Amino acid sequence: MRRSFAGPRIAGAVLLAGSLAVLIAVFAIPERGGSGVSGPRFVPLVVAIGLIALSAVFLLRTWVRPDSELAEHSAAEDEATHWPTPALIAVGLVAYAFLLEPLGYIVATTIFFAPVAYLLGSRAIVRDALAGLVLAVVLYTAFTQYLGVSLPAGLTPIF
């Protein structure tokens, strides 16, 4: 089976960098709340050190006593992954979140639904557009009228 350590190495490096950022953030916690082992800094410090140590071991095991199972898993994933699809969906999600309040729940959800279904391989454009609209209206009505949750009305102040 094919093996690849490229992915795990990048992941390990990102984890290590993130863990170091956590350590820096730990030292930004004010000591005002008390110092020592029962203060607000101690447990975060232990967690940060744990993260750094574990990330380092994770990274190290791509060279020393390599974790071959992970390398095979990673190679299989690399082969199967088509990056543009999840990236575009992530962009779609961010746009959805930002449009939710200005456009309102119904419009934003309708606009979001069909293109995402298309990205995911559906080609029934009309059906998906209708499904998105129906889903949006049903959810909006149910949540605002019966569950007492307020959702942004935006462009469609129907209730």
Next chain:
Amino acid sequence: MDAFSNLIDGFGTVLELQNLLYAAVGVLLGTFVGVLPGIGPALTIALLLPLTFNFDDPVGALILFAGIYFGGMYGGSTTSILLNTPGESGSVATAIEGHEMAKRGRAGPALATAAIGSFVAGTVGLLLLTFLAEPVADLAVQLQPADYFALTVLAFVSVTALVGRSLIRGMLALFLGLFIGLIGIDQVSGQSRLTFGIAQLDNGVDIVLVAVGLFAVGEALYVAARLRHGGHDEILPVKGAKLLGREDLRRSWKPWLRGTALGFPFGAMPTGGAEIPTFLSYATEKRLARGKAREEFGSGAIEGVAGPEAANNAAFTGVLVPLLTIGIPTSATAAILIAAFQIFDLQPGPQLFAKEPDLVWALIASLYVGNVMLLALNLPLVRLWVKVLEIPKAVLTAAILVFATLGVYSISGSVTEVMIMYVIGVLGFFMRRFDFPVAPVILGVILGPLMEAQFRRTLLVSDNDFGAFLERPFAVVLLVLAVLALVLPATISRVNRVRGLGGED
């Protein structure tokens, strides 16, 4: 007999028409969402949490969630059997023989033995819970902060070390969860911690954000990435009018009871989890199989569905023992259930038993109702749930993203929190790619703050003397167990390797 009369009182509260309706709605909704591929019970509960907002009285909401809890689990096993896509690790063992049975056109009996087995296991488990709950809660009152600290450590270690393929990745996942749990204002000192200057993070990262992000968005992105790879999942049909024949019943009842006997104790221990008992049950049934059953193992033996499914449900019921009596969740699903309690400002644990016994017994009674409701509604509706599986995957995934966003937005009312949930979703995507377990993150987020609070309380009382953790014999035993759980698996595989028994590296 005290427990019995309390239970009767509980039934008195629950058995009203309106509450029965809530239980029915809960079971239907829970099954509907649980059936959707890739959605396990934890995510089902997280997505349906907004339903509780309109309740003034916690009893109705808890009854609804008792139904959702059982429905979500049963829905998950339906999907495992028909599609071979288990939504939670507890259903993996069910899927092995269950899917083979479905392939041979025996989906009906597989679903029926799963449903009745769940009911049997649920009923036995609930009886045990009824009689264990009060004694355990009485013991739990005497627990000191040091004991709680040790309990949380043990729960962490067992979820991390006993599950998943790599200890390092499990521990990394746990520490990520601990880190997320630390974000926000420190309860003791009032200092803002690890927020990286983002004001919204002061309130901390809600467990619902973490669960929805990791399970829903992470899974959706993962499905999207692998879209061009591999064929379509085929939904296997449920044929024949008869669901469970006499022969099937004869072969099922012993595995149901054996599965229950394995599942409940494992679930009820502070180590928790359904993975070990379900696989133990699978192995037991395989070993005990004789004659026709023996030939069928590997190509769909009903014993291999009946046992693990009963074990799964019994373990889930067992998990309620530490959850309700001590306040310690030992599975991702139980952690989300705590979120449902917290919406009503209720904290499960011995204090809840002392302060609100009516509520606790109403909850236990409603679990019985939910369990009966599940059997009554789901056996006739099996064909309807199969229809749900026919929703095209693309439409379904898009809808899951809509539900995930809606769930978080309706809880927080904030776009920033939705964005934080998406970021956690991207993290979940990469965790799947590199084969990190997800459950330790959830447990770290919910139990981390509890562990820290008990740790600091112990040290405040003892004037920063770590010896305080070793003065309580109970705490010492738990900590020793935790160390063993951490070290033993690795040591055993090393010893095996040295002996040349082929421990894999």
